[in-house]
Amino acid sequence: MTARVFIDGAAGTTGLEIADRLAGRREFTLVVLDDERRKDEVARAEALNQADFVILCLPDEAAREAVAMIANDSVRVIDASSAHRTAIGWTYGFPEVIGRKAIAEARRVSNPGCYPTGFIALLAPLVSAGLLPGGWPYICHAVSGYSGGGKSLIARFESDADIAYRAYGLRMGHKHVAEMQKHVGLAHVPVFAPAVVPAHRGMIVEVPLPLAAMPNAAAPEVLRAALADAYLGSPIVTVRQDAPDELLLRRSMAPVDTLELSVFGSRDGTQARLVAVLDNLGKGASGAAVQNLNIMAGLPNTAGLRL
Numbered sequence: 260m261t262a263r264v265f266i267d268g269a270a271g272t273t274g275l276e277i278a279d280r281l282a283g284r285r286e287f288t289l290v291v292l293d294d295e296r297r298k299d300e301v302a303r304a305e306a307l308n309q310a311d312f313v314i315l316c317l318p319d320e321a322a323r324e325a326v327a328m329i330a331n332d333s334v335r336v337i338d339a340s341s342a343h344r345t346a347i348g349w350t351y352g353f354p355e356v357i358g359r360k361a362i363a364e365a366r367r368v369s370n371p372g373c374y375p376t377g378f379i380a381l382l383a384p385l386v387s388a389g390l391l392p393g394g395w396p397y398i399c400h401a402v403s404g405y406s407g408g409g410k411s412l413i414a415r416f417e418s419d420a421d422i423a424y425r426a427y428g429l430r431m432g433h434k435h436v437a438e439m440q441k442h443v444g445l446a447h448v449p450v451f452a453p454a455v456v457p458a459h460r461g462m463i464v465e466v467p468l469p470l471a472a473m474p475n476a477a478a479p480e481v482l483r484a485a486l487a488d489a490y491l492g493s494p495i496v497t498v499r500q501d502a503p504d505e506l507l508l509r510r511s512m513a514p515v516d517t518l519e520l521s522v523f524g525s526r527d528g529t530q531a532r533l534v535a536v537l538d539n540l541g542k543g544a545s546g547a548a549v550q551n552l553n554i555m556a557g558l559p560n561t562a563g564l565r566l
């Protein structure tokens with residue numbers, strides 16, 4: 260028997276990439292609303308309540324409304340928006356960090372944000388092992404391709420070739436900082452400095468560490484070994500053992516669902532830079548949603564993913 264999957268927001272950037280990854284999967288039947296009905300409340304309510312799995316690829320407010328429209332208790336939900344990432348009753352859909360079992364059993368799963376995917380993957384295992392202090396005020400600098408902002412940011416960058424770099428989130432309080440703090444278990448809200456570059460997709464998320472000034476911080480090689488151990492055997496999350504001179508985001512980047520972590524350390528071990536490279540539309544969104552769907556449906560973790 261195939262499971263019925265309804266993607267609410269299927270015409271958007273994340274929804275289209277999920278549909279691409281599910282195309283040809285015999286375990287799932289996609290329920291699709293045509294263009295005239297995709298925003299029609301009656302049609303959506305019907306699709307939301309008749310599906311086995313609903314994947315929400317909507318703005319936050321519309322995602323909350325969609326959840327409220329579900330009256331059928333057997334419907335299981337994966338929300339790609341940031342509406343439920345710290346909400347009670349929702350499971351945080353990061354299997355490599357929280358474990359697969361919780362996701363396999365959950366009725367409500369919230370996909371991590373794209374930037375938090377890098378930040379949490381880098382810090383959560385190290386803070387929980389006591390190798391970095393949870394009480395430190397962490398800083399996160401990140402650059403993203405413009406598809407991270409959905410259709411409106413894609414249109415903006417594709418109609419203004421003159422933008423070379425867009426720093427934003429300058430008033431603080433970016434919607435991702437709450438989940439970054441909660442799912443690493445930090446005492447302080449991280450200072451988050453995101454930017455967008457004129458590449459369609461891809462992101463580099465970095466956490467600089469002044470190790471010498473931090474209480475109870477391990478040496479860079481210890482941090483690298485601990486990360487490698489935490490993600491040992493994962494086909495999705497890998498830890499580089501080399502130290503390249505540069506990490507590039509390419510405009511021509513193909514869709515990929517992997518997450519690559521690096522630890523760069525100074526020779527004297529007093530400083531380190533933790534760096535995550537991923538595709539905002541891969542492990543940062545659509546790839547993660549399909550991975551969670553696989554786990555919830557009791558299927559192999561990586562089926563349909565681009566590894």
Ligand SMILES: NC(=O)C1=CN([C@@H]2O[C@H](COP(=O)(O)OP(=O)(O)OC[C@H]3O[C@@H](n4cnc5c(N)ncnc54)[C@H](OP(=O)(O)O)[C@@H]3O)[C@@H](O)[C@H]2O)C=CC1
Binds near residue numbers: 273274409
């Ligand atoms: N893009 C990314 O890299 C990531 C996105 N996300 C999150 O995923 C969600 C979707 O983002 P993304 O795909 O980029 O955004 P898009 O703007 O590309 O797509 C959103 C889609 O939702 C549709 N929509 C809006 N309101 C409604 C409604 N009330 N009923 C039905 N459909 C509606 C839009 O319709 P229309 O086409 O008419 O505008 C659009 O097709 C967001 O919450 C985003 O924050 C999470 C991680 C990464």
Ligand SMILES: CC(=O)N[C@@H](CCC(=O)OP(=O)(O)O)C(=O)O
Binds near residue numbers: 412
């Ligand atoms: C480049 C860009 O604009 N990125 C988006 C985040 C994309 C993403 O992760 O979406 P969620 O907010 O649903 O997690 C932003 O900073 O708001």
